[in-house]
Amino acid sequence: MFRTRDTTSTMIIFSDSNDDMEIVFTLEGLTQAGIIFIMAIAIIVTNILIIATFLNFRGPSEVINCYLLSLAVADLLCGLLVVPLSVYPAVVRDWVYGDVVCRLVGYVEVTLWAVTVYTFMWISVDRYLAVRKPLRYETIQTKTRCQCWMAFTWISAAMLCCPPLLGFNQPVFDSDAYICMLDWGSMAAYSVTLSILVLGPSLITIVYTYTYIFNMLRKLRSGYAFHDKEYVTALSENLSNPSHLMSFSLVLAFWASWTPYIGVRLYEYFTGVKIQVQFLHFGIVWLGFLNSFWKSMILITMSPQFRLALRIFCMTICCRYKGRMQAELIGMEADD
Template sequence: MLRTRDTSTMIIFSDSSDDTEIVFTLESLTQAGIIFIMALAIIITNVLIIATFLNFRGPSEVINCYLLSLAVADLLCGVIVVPLSVYPAIVKDWVYGDVICRLVGYLEVTLWAVTVYTFMWISVDRYLAVRKPLRYETLQTKTRGQCWMAFTWISAAMLCCPPLLGFTKPLFDRDAYICMLDWGSMAAYSVTLSILVLGPSLITIVYTYTYIFMMLRKLRSGVPFHDKEYATALSENLSNPSHVMSFALVIAFWCSWTPYIGVKMYEYFTGTKFQIQFLHFGIVWLGFLNSFWKALILITLSPQFRLALRIFCMTICCRYKGRMQAELIGMDPDD
C-alpha cells in the first residue's frame, strides 16, 4: 500500500499485517543517490586505471606498481564498502547484520592503512630517484616494488585484525550511514595502531618530499655540482613529472581526510558532538571521495599514464589500430 504524507515524504508498508514501515524522504534519497554515484565513479575510474596499467607493455616506472596497489585498494572500497551504505541511507538503519558490519569496518581501516603505507613507499621511491640517480634502477626494481606491496597488504591486514576477532562491537554511524569499528573501547590498541601506521608514514613523506623539493630548488638556482654525470642524472630525474604527480596524490589524500580527522579529534577531546547531520555525512564521504581523485590526478599530471590510457582506449576500440599506433611510438602492447 502506498500513500503520500506530504510533498517530501512517502511511506511504504512492507506488509499489510506488519506495523513496520519504511520512510523515504527527499533528504535520504539525495544522500543515497550521492553514495551510489560515488560508488559508480570509484569503480569505473579504478577499473580503468588497473586495466590501463595491466594493458601497458612499454617501459614503465617502478612507481606504477605502487599506483596499481592504490587502485586495487580503491576498487575494493568502491565495490564492497561504499555500495553497502546506499540502502541504509534510505532506511536510516543497518540491515545487513553485525558480521557484515564488522567486516566492512575492518576492510575500511585495512584499506586506509594500505593507502597510507603505499604513499610512504612512493615517497621513498621518489627520494631514491633524486638521492641516488645513478643507482636508482639498481636499487628500485619492479620485483622489489611488488614485494614491498605484498608486505604492505599482509602487514596492514594483520595489524588491523584484532577488532575483527570480536574484541569490540561494530558501530553503525547513523549520520554517515556506514559501519565502523568501535576504536574508543580499545584505546590502547587504537593509539598503538595509529602510531604504527601514521608515525613512520608521515615522517618519511615529510622528509623525502622536503629533500626532493630542496634539490629541485637548488638545481633551478644554478648551484654547481662537482660531478657532472651526477648533475645530469639528477636533472633528468627531477624533470620527471612523477614527483609532482605523487606529491599531488599525497596532498589530495590528506585534504580529503583532514576534515574528518579534525572533527573527530575535536569531538573526542572536548566531549561534545556537532549536532549537524550533514556535517558528519559530508566529512566521511569527502574522505572516501579520495578514491576517485586519484584518477583525475593521474590523467592531469602523468604523461605516461595518458599515453598508456590512449593505447588502452585504441586497443579496446580497434585492436589493429591500437597495435599500429603503439608500434609507431615504439611500444607494442602485445610484446
C-alpha cells in the same frame, strides 16, 4: 498490499498485512543515497580503468606504476565492498545487514586506509631514491623488489587491523554518514598503537623525502655548484620527471580529503561534545572516501605516461591491430 502517502519531502510506504512495517523515505535520505550511489559507480569505473590501463600497457614503464596499481586496487575494493553497502541504509536510516557484515566493513575500511597510507610512504621513498641516487636508481628500485614491498604492505596492514575483526571491538553504525565503523574508543591502547605504527613512519618518511626532493629542486634551479657533472645530469633528468609532482599531489589530495574527518573526530573525542550537524558528519566522511576518485583525475591531468597508456587502452578496444598500434603510439615504429 502497499499504500503510499506523499508529502512535500516525505513518502511513506507501509503494508496492510498483520506484520505492519512502515518504511519512511525522505527527500534528504534519497538525495544522500543518490550521492553515495554515484560515488560508488565513479570509484569503481575509474579504478577499473586505471588497473586495465596499467595492465594493458606494454611499453617501458616506471617502477612507481607498481605502487599506483596497488592504490587503484585498494580504491576499487573500497568501491566494491564498502561504499555500495551504505546506499540502502541511507534510504531507510538504519543498518540492515547485521553485525557480522558491519564488523567486516569496518575492518575492510581501516585495512584499505592503512594500505593507502603505507603505499604513499613507499612512493615517497621511490621518488627520494630517484633524486638521492639518480645513477643507481634503476638497480636499487626494481619491479620485483617493489612488488615484494607491496605484498608485505598488504599482509602487514591486514594483520595489524585484524584484532577488531576477531571480536575485541564492537562495530558502530554511524547514523549520520550511514556507514559502519569500528569503535576505536573502546580500545584506546590498541588504537593509539595502531595509529603510531601506521601514521608515525608514514608521515615522517613523506615529510622528510619530499622536503629533500623540493630542496634539491631548489638548489638545481638556483645554480648550486655540484662537483659531479654526471650526477648533476642524472639528477636534472630525474627532477624533470612529472612523477614527482604527480605523486606529491596524490599525497596532498589524500590528506586534504581526510583531514576534516580526522579533525572533527579528534575535537569531539577530546571535548566530549558531538557536533549536532548531520550534514557535516555526512560530508566529512564521504569527502574522505571521494579521495578514491580524485586519484584518477590527478593521474590523467599530471602523468603524461598514464595519458599515453590510457590512449593505447582506449584505442585497443576499438582497433584490431593492437600490437602495431601500441608500437606506433609508444614510438617504436614510425607513423604511417
